[in-house]
Amino acid sequence: MQLGVVGLGRMGQIVxxxxREAGHDVVAFDLDEQAVATAADAGATPADSVVDLAERLGGDKRIWLMVPAGDAVDAALDDLEPHLDSDDVVVDGGNSYFEDSVRRAESTDAAYLDCGTSGGPAGAELGFSLMVGGPEWAYEELVPVFDAVATGPEGHDRMGPAGSGHYVKMVHNGVEYALMQTYGEGFELLANGRYDLDLESVARTWNNGAVIRSWLLELCEEAFAEEGNHLGTVADRVEGGSTGTWTVQEALEQEVPVPLIYQALAERFDSRSSGGEGPGRFSRRLANRLRYGFGRHEVPRREE
Ligand SMILES: NC(=O)C1=CN([C@@H]2O[C@H](COP(=O)(O)OP(=O)(O)OC[C@H]3O[C@@H](n4cnc5c(N)ncnc54)[C@H](O)[C@@H]3O)[C@@H](O)[C@H]2O)C=CC1
Ligand SMILES: O=C(CO)[C@H](O)[C@H](O)COP(=O)(O)O
Incomplete structure (x- = not known):
């Protein structure tokens, strides 16, 4: 198969x-010329615009968008639209708002797959978990690509119609926020509690057989190993928040109580408005560092 990839940042280069490693051909474009050069070094055919990419793909185009959610997706689709027809398939693998994906699926001539992607740059070697929404034929057509990008055949599935892939990923991220918050609270208590504990040792011990072992807990272990027991200069400031906000808004609309996800989101907002003395809340500092662990997001730091 030949796949066009638009957006060659942390996630797109992994796609x-x-x-490529699975034996398919790739045509690659990004606004950043250096990113295109990196993809070309990896064996992709470089394109110098979205239109050039579409023209190089010929008939029955299969295109994967991996650009930031929002305007960048619409911009790429606007450029692609004159070159698309009903035999073509566009996958949006980013963290788009599910209602935007429903709108885009209705307005494009191509079959549109909204694909929630989890695993982050740190999970590149293992492959991603992919939650796909959209027409069944288009999903089936892209299975060889999903097999390659995901951990394997078990690492992707069709969730349902248009929007459902990004809807499931939105809720996944709400869960992610709450898990980070609860690990943070536990380690905050241990860091300030009765015993002088080695938190890396605690995390490692928990990761070996404990009920609460997980990848996020492995990333806690890594954070203590790399930053030190007290997380060094990692600031009490947690960035991001869009997918968690949408999760809470949807929960309100559906009248489903999600107090843990809301609390985790509120802690993020509070971390950005309070700038007190000292290192700040340990729980939020750990959440900050975990975002680097899974997503390679920049870590806000405080002056020593
Ligand atoms: N980093 C992570 O852990 C995860 C990210 N995502 C989502 O995947 C998407 C991409 O994320 P990252 O790769 O981390 O972002 P990134 O910021 O590393 O890369 C985005 C790339 O898109 C390019 N770009 C922006 N607008 C463009 C356009 N109109 N045409 C062509 N290229 C354009 C940028 O130059 C950049 O190279 C986002 O929607 C993100 O939320 C999803 C799961 C995990
Ligand atoms: O989707 C992801 C992980 O699953 C991305 O890393 C996303 O950026 C996480 O959300 P936020 O930036 O709000 O922390």
Whole structure:
């Protein structure tokens, strides 16, 4: 298969690499010329615009968008639209708002797959978990690509119609926020509690057989190993928040109580408005560092 990939940042380059390694051809474009050069070094055919990418793909186009959610997706689709028809398939692998995905699916001539992607740059070697929404035929058509980008055949599935892939990923991220918050609270208590504990040792011990072992807990272990027991200069400031906000808004609309997810989101907002003395809340500092662990997001730091 030949796949066009638009957006070659932390996640898009991984899509290129994994699809290439599975034996498929890739045509790659990004606004950043250096990113295009990196993809070309990995064996992709470079394109110098979205239109050039579409023209190089010929008939029955299969295109994967991996750009930031929002205007960048609409911009790429606007450029692609004159070159698309009903035999073509566009996958949006980013963290788009599910209602935007429903709108885009209705307005494009191509079949549109909204694909929630989890695993982050740190999970590149293992492959991603992919939650796909959209027409069944288009999902089936892209299975060889999903097999390559995901951990394997078990790492992806069709969730349902348009929007459902990004809806499931939105809720996944709400869960992610709450898990980070609860690990943070536990380690905050241990860091300030009765015993002088080695938190890396605690995390490692928990990761070996304990009920609460998980990848996020492995990333806690890594954070203590790399930053030190008290997380060094990692600031009490947690960035991001869009997917968690949508989760809470949807929960309100559906009258489903999600107090843990809301609390985790509120802690993020509070971390950005309070700038007190000292290192700040340990729970939020750990959440800050975990976002680097799974997503390679920049870590806000405080002056020593
Ligand atoms: N980093 C992570 O852990 C995860 C990210 N995502 C989502 O995947 C998407 C991409 O994320 P990252 O790769 O981390 O972002 P990134 O910021 O590393 O890369 C985005 C790339 O898109 C390019 N770009 C922006 N607008 C463009 C356009 N109109 N045409 C062509 N290229 C354009 C940028 O130059 C950049 O290279 C986002 O929606 C993000 O929320 C999803 C799961 C995990
Ligand atoms: O989707 C992801 C992980 O699953 C991305 O890393 C996302 O950026 C996480 O959300 P936030 O930026 O709000 O912390």
């Amino acid at each position: 290129v690499d994994r699809v």
